[in-house]
Amino acid sequence: MDIILLGIYSAIVWFVFIKKKWLPWNLTSQVIVVTIPIIALTVMILTLNVVAPSSADVRVFKYTVPIVPQVRGRVIEVAVEEGNRPVKKGDVLFRIDPTPYQQTVRGLEAQLSNAQAGQRELFEQLKAAKGKVTESQGGIQAASSRVREVQAKLELARKRVEQNKELVSTGAGNRFDLEKAETDLKEAEANLDAARSAEAQSRSAEVQSLASEQQIQQRLSAKVGPDYAQVVQIQAQLDNARWELDQTTVRAPVDGHVINLALRPGAFVASLPVTPALSLVEYTGQVIALFRQNELHQIKSGNEAEFILSTNPGHVIKAKVDSVIWAQGQGQMQISGTVPMTSVLTMPPSGFAVKFDVAEKDRDLFLAAGAAGQAAIYTDSVTFLHILRKIFIRVSAYTSYLVLKLH
Template identity: 65%
Template sequence: MDVLILGIYSFFVWLIFIKLKWLPWNITSQVIVVIIPVVGMAILLLTLNVVAPSSSDVRVYKYTIPIVSQVRGRVIEVPVEEGNRLVKKGDVLFRIDPTPYQLDVNVLEAQLANAQAGQRETEESLKASRAKVAEARSAIAQATSQVSAANATFELARKRVQQYRELVRSGAGSKFDLERAETDLRSQESGLQAARSLQAQARSAEAAAAAGEQQVVQRLGAKVNGEYAQVAQIRAQLENAKWQLAETTTRSPCDCYVVNLQLRPGAFVAGLPLNAVMTLVEADGHVVALYNQNELHQVEPGNEAEFTLKTLPGRVIKAKVDSVIWAQGQGQLQASGSIPQSSYAAMPPGRFAVKFDIAEDDRQLFLAAGAAGDAAIYTTHGHHIHIIRKVILRVGSYVNYLVLKLH
């Protein structure tokens, strides 16, 4: 663009001074003719760098996801291919032989069924034990009532014996009546002892029934989420076994591309956290341009932006400024017990990154991770000279078609 402007300016100089000779071509006019483009171009470029800053350091970043198997086993299928074939979220990446994990599920399902049957049987035993406890308590109540009645009858017989003895001493009573009252007292005492024996037997039966109930309760154990502990434990083991069985099929967590695919059927995966078997690169990347610090004072989120990539010669990609990342490594201090030291030589000021939001029409473009290029941001100032930056950017994009190699 600069060359084009200088060419147009040179044409008018030739037309005015040489061809038409409207003005004299002397030392004064020659100095003026030279100074005007130098000063004008300097002002234009300095203004352009403020209202439409450019960057020659555009980078495409993409997150990578190392895929690690959650379980160990022999690989039986790898249906994906390495390269630019997009893998959708949920697509199968590889499968491990599920046989041992299916057997674990079968065993735990049988154990769970047995535990549930045993739990039902134990619950029935608990009901029977509680019925026995209730029956023993009813017998205790009945025996207690009998003891009370027998005790009352015994006390009455004893009073009659005392009364008959006093009558016999005074000569007013019959000895025969006294003997009959004493016989009746002994009979009532035997009945009282029998009632007390029945009461003791009922209490003993209650204690035995309560002990049996406690044993059944101990066998059942505590409850977890409405289930007894043994059943809950086996159910948890079963759920874990089912999860491991499901993890024998590893699926893609995102829309990604597969790189570094060396996994093949027959290989053995160990299920270790650091043993990645393949790497996924996300389909959507992040485009960042690095700018010098004094170039960004007019840049705001939402400003129009364009960038080109060396991998896409002749293509200008539309975007907007998403954000300016106002932080870089030179502004960070690590937590330590040492006082920060200044270097002997001053480090050059670091650049700040500007993140771009790609326009909807260009989001389907394939942006290679690590691709580099140029970018320009068009602020809300100096709209009339933005065209110059756009032309420069487009010319540079077409220059990318040139492969400057000597072999």
């Protein structure tokens, strides 16, 4: 651009001094003619570097997502191709043989059915045990009533035996009646023993029923929420197995395009972060330009910006300043047991990065990861000079069409 301005200035000088001879062409005018562009260009460029700073170090950065499968197995299909073909989030990248995971799911489904049937059986057993407890308690009440009834008859039989003995001893009673009373007494004693034995059996049955009920309650007490613990455990294993089966189909986590695709059907992949199956480069990236430290004091978020890339010759991309990244490696102090190197202070100061927000109309433009170029930022000061920087940028954009090599 400087050459263009000098050329225009030279044409004006030639027209005024040589062709039209409106002014004399002598030593004084020659000195003035030479001095004016030097001073003017110097002032203009120095001012322009402050109010519309430029950078020759622009980079396009994009995140690369390594695709690591969640499960291991033999690859049976690769559904994508390497290159700039778009891959949408959720598209199938490749498939792993699902056979062992399907078998695991079927086995756990069978175990879950058995566990649920066992849980229902335990509930039925608990209901039966409670019924037996109630039944045995009813038997105890009946046996206790029978014991009291027989005890009353036994007391009556003893009194009759005593009465008949007294009557027989005085000669007023009948020997036959005494024998009958004694027989009734023995029968009552035998009935009492039988009633007590029945009561003991009922109490023993109650103890067994209560023990059985308690045992079933203990087995059912291992619960997670409303379900039996064993059922919950198998259900969790089944859910994980189904998730692993679903992970045999590997899908794209983001929009992008595939690079480093060496994966082929028949290859064995595993869930190891150090060995990704392929890499996916996101479409959306970041455009960053490096500026010298003394060029940033006028830059603010929202300032208009333009940049050009060597991969897109002739195209000026509009943007705005998103932010200035006020940090770089020379200002970092890491925790260590060593004294910091003083030689770091003698190194030339590095610039700071300015992050751009690409304008809406250029967001669909493909920006290659690692593409380099130039950029300019237009501050709010001395805006009439911005036109010069815009001309510089556009001239540089079109000169990018030139491939300067001799072979």
